[in-house]
Amino acid sequence: MLSTNTFRYRGTVPSATDERPYHHGKLRAALLEAAERHLRGRGADELSLRDLARELGVSHAAPRRHFADRQALLDALAEAGFARLDTALRAALAAAEADFPARVRAAMTAYLRFATENAALLDLMYTSKHRPGATRIGKAAEAPFGLMNDLIAQGQAQGALEPGAPERIGIVLFATLQGIASIINGSIVKPELLDDLVETAAQQFLRGARPLTGNS
Amino acid sequence: MLSTNTFRYRGTVPSATDERPYHHGKLRAALLEAAERHLRGRGADELSLRDLARELGVSHAAPRRHFADRQALLDALAEAGFARLDTALRAALAAAEADFPARVRAAMTAYLRFATENAALLDLMYTSKHRPGATRIGKAAEAPFGLMNDLIAQGQAQGALEPGAPERIGIVLFATLQGIASIINGSIVKPELLDDLVETAAQQFLRGARPLTGNS
DNA sequence: CTACAATGTAGCTCATGACAACATTCGGGT
DNA sequence: ACCCGAATGTTGTCATGAGCTACATTGTAG
The missing domain is CATH 1.10.357.10 (Tetracycline Repressor, domain 2)
Structure with a gap:
């Protein structure tokens, strides 16, 4: 899914550069994993969706595709x-x-x-x-x-x-x-x-x- | 600004009109009282300083005179x-x-x-x-x-x-x-x-x- | 291979907390 | 009485975050 290209990027391998693929591939799982990690030590109210998005190198609105709102996460x-x-x-x-x-x-x-x-x-x-x-x-x-x-x-x-x-x-x-x-x-x-x-x-x-x- | 004349009060009792005095007088106590009331039913994270200020008819920055920050309240x-x-x-x-x-x-x-x-x-x-x-x-x-x-x-x-x-x-x-x-x-x-x-x-x-x- | 669904992006609005500069009032010292 | 500094309140501004819409890219089913 996220690996082994089937000809995307027309000839160049994405991992060769620092280009991220447009689609993260496992964003939902990655968000949950990162969120759980953030939750250690800090409280839930300090958990920011935008923060997670930044950490995962994804736009601030991307999490919304997987969680309707903060509470859903x-x-x-x-x-x-x-x-x-x-x-x-x-x-x-x-x-x-x-x-x-x-x-x-x-x-x-x-x-x-x-x-x-x-x-x-x-x-x-x-x-x-x-x-x-x-x-x-x-x-x-x-x-x-x-x-x-x-x-x-x-x-x-x-x-x-x-x-x-x-x-x-x-x-x-x-x-x-x-x-x-x-x-x-x-x-x-x-x-x-x-x-x-x-x-x-x-x-x-x-x-x-x-x-x-x-x-x- | 919200009171036109500079000569307000001059001999009249403020409570005679609906004009609020510039100084609330008991803002700290009023904030605590209102906050405690807001806390019934809702969680503490939904408690907004600006909300309290509005409710008490006071500017959004006024609470800061009595509580250094939200956590202090x-x-x-x-x-x-x-x-x-x-x-x-x-x-x-x-x-x-x-x-x-x-x-x-x-x-x-x-x-x-x-x-x-x-x-x-x-x-x-x-x-x-x-x-x-x-x-x-x-x-x-x-x-x-x-x-x-x-x-x-x-x-x-x-x-x-x-x-x-x-x-x-x-x-x-x-x-x-x-x-x-x-x-x-x-x-x-x-x-x-x-x-x-x-x-x-x-x-x-x-x-x-x-x-x-x-x-x- | 094409249309459509899934996923990600950019840009906006709104609310809030924190801060700074300024205004008004209160009270104590003279 | 009067003045001056300390309290207290106001407006304006900034940064951050959530939630939304329009749009871009990719994956996939037919």
Whole structure:
């Protein structure tokens, strides 16, 4: 597509000079890749379409061919983010021990690893001004959520968690993770405390949601 | 310019006509008030200084006399937000029963009430790009934090919580609150579930952080 | 090989934040 | 009272970015 000329440029090879081909070829993918890179460290509101266009050596209006507006690019980033998060969680759970506490810790750690390494992206994923027709994002978000619910259900089956709707327990666990990510990313607490926080949260969760055995 | 005669006011009260006085008089306070109002529903990034100026019937450059730049206004909003949050929490705790579980629920409810009613403001308070010299915000944030720690310490004194550094336990509780606020404000879960979530989180916290009595 | 779709470009409008130069008002010192 | 400097507000300007339209180039299906 972008390589191996079929006679364009009438006899001269474009790469021989610094001439860019008129068509970038993979602009959409390149924009997403560059945007995600820009998102590391900076916030989403500092992401400029024109900036990306400049970086990719393309005119300021070119991105519009692939994303109707700025928000569309952000939505696409969020959607891709959920896919990456899902992959990371699945990988972590696949590599984890079989016993429930270990699996919970593995999932929590993997989530927070993703959340702290992709702070701005995470923010985008969850605050992406859900405009009326943002079904794709909601759809993409279901995968990680389902994973968490499966984990909870598994814990209940093993008798490690009290019975009941998995969502009821799962949402609070998810909220705690989200909150930890938030206070780390917001520099409220030092990143060094992350492991400590995860361990405390895991213990509280496992103790707080286990079945009632005799005493109150 | 907009007033023709140079002799305006000379013995007449300005409010008698619709002429605005050259000096607004309380521009800073009015800006903060208007900004906070604009923040309800919309996000902080949609807050425009020029918009505020227009609304207050003042020139587009006037706000600059009171806030060096946009971020300075946002910082001031965040600072005021922490003060309001502190007030709300203190009021809730003052009105609460003496027993620890009731006080925890009161604090959690008050926090989440503030958080959901001031979504954009809360976001501002915790993501306000902490620029190097943002000491004022950090200072303002300490009050609510101290309150939470006091509550934890009180629970420990009553034997309702395991001993240890209050922060260690408190941070996780705070994170959970923050996370619940985040998923409600981000429309991940329906607002109607808020009370349910609070109750579940409270139960898990009280059970998960209480002293170990005999069994593991 | 030709018409049309896809993709990229150039140039415009509009809004905003930041800045500078100037105007008006307020208040304190004499 | 009066004057002068400090606050506070105004107009004008610039740079940047989003979004739009008209146009140019390339890819491709028929």
